[in-house]
Amino acid sequence: MNISKNSASSQPSPQQATQQQVEQVIASALPLTGMLPVVEAPTSPDAQGSQQPRESGFTEAVRIAGVIMLGLFFVGIGLGMLVHSYHLPFWVAPLLPTVVFAGSVEFVLIDMVSNHASLFSIAVMTLLINSRHLMYGLSYPIERVRGGLAKFYTVYTLIDEAYALNTGPDRHKLRGSRILWIHAGLHLSVLASATLGYMLGASFLSELKGVDFVMTALFAVLAIDAYQASKDHLIGVMAAASAAVGLLVAPQSMLLISMVVYILLLVSRFVVAKRRSTLPEHMLVADEEPAEAGVPGHPGAPTH
Structure with a gap:
């Protein structure tokens, strides 16, 4: 037993590496790390920092505006039923949202056309109701849409819902396909539902009162x-x-x-x-503040 203990004690014990030795090993290995291949994880932002989701523009448009499209679908049904209640031809239901896609103007036009209003009155009324659209172009990211025909269709089908969905702090980073598909989806939703609404009005809802x-x-x-x-x-x-x-x-x-x-x-x-x-207060511009009487520098402050 003594011999085994003496032999075990005579073996050299492992030495603990000092902090300085560890740092020297790491420093000597650094030049070799440049030879190792590095695989980077794919990133979604591009060079300009805009997000490039993997989903298509159509899928993104449905995800973003699906609920709005559904809401406009029911509005279009009401529009088609209203066309039928005024005893207008069937082709008016799909033609009206195709030619005049401007929100509430379609409903007003049905009454004006039925009452044989003049073209001047119709033009002025449309301008007054949709005059707010003149300001939309100042902040709408139309530059993201490529192609002359696509830009024309985007401008032609610009409504309040499309403006709300495609504007915001990141509007200049949106994909053109997303913008275009949102416009097309909203437009086709009203177009199809107006036709369906006319057929519903011509069938079992023909006696429904109060649609007008x-x-x-x-x-x-x-x-x-x-x-x-x-x-x-x-x-x-x-x-x-x-x-x-x-x-x-x-x-x-x-x-x-x-x-x-x-x-x-x-x-x-x-x-x-x-x-x-x-x-x-609700009529003030964003950079204006309500006038406070007695406070120097405000328009309502008294002058001496």
């Missing part, structure tokens, strides 16, 4: 929501006065005259309130 009031109800709800959001009593008075003027001047062109009078009243109010520094 759908658009009036829609605008009434929108007006109530807008009033509750701003709580501007003067706006309500101006709208009622404009409607009264339209009814008194020309009942057959009441909507056109009322909208012209309403716009003139809004512009006049804005100019007067701007000069007096009494603009309501």
Whole structure:
């Protein structure tokens, strides 16, 4: 037993490497690491930092705008049923959203065409209702869409829903195929459902009453929501006065005259309130602040 212990103790014990020796080994191995192949994981951002998802533009459009397309599908059904309720030909249902794809204008045109309105009245009414589209081009990423025909179709089918889906902080990084498929999906949704709505109206829904009031109800709800959001009593008075003027001047062109009078009243109010520094908070520009009386530097502050 003593001999075995002496022999075991005579074997050299392993030495612990010092920190300095470890650093020297690592430093000597560094030049060799450049010879090893390095496999990088694929990254989705490109050189400009824009995201390039693996899914196709069609798949992305359906994922992003599928719910909106479904909502417009039911709106198109109402449009087709409204066309039938006015006893217009069948071809009007698919032709109207094909030629005039501008949101609520299609509903207004049905009533104006049925009442044999003049082309001038129709043109002015369309301009007044969709004048907001003139501002959309300032921030819409149309440069992402390639091809003259594709750009034309994108501009032609630009509606509020498409603008909301394709604008934002990353709008200049969106793929053109996504933008184009969203436009096509929204357009085809209304086109197909309007045709279906006409057939439904011509079959078992032909006796349905009140379809011609759908658009009036829609605008009434929108007006109530807008009033509750701003709580501007003067706006309500101006709208009622404009409607009264339209009814008194020309009942057959009441909507056109009322909208012209309403716009003139809004512009006049804005100019007067701007000069007096009494603009309501919801009418202020983004870089403006409400006037605070008594605070130096504000328009409402008293001058000495």
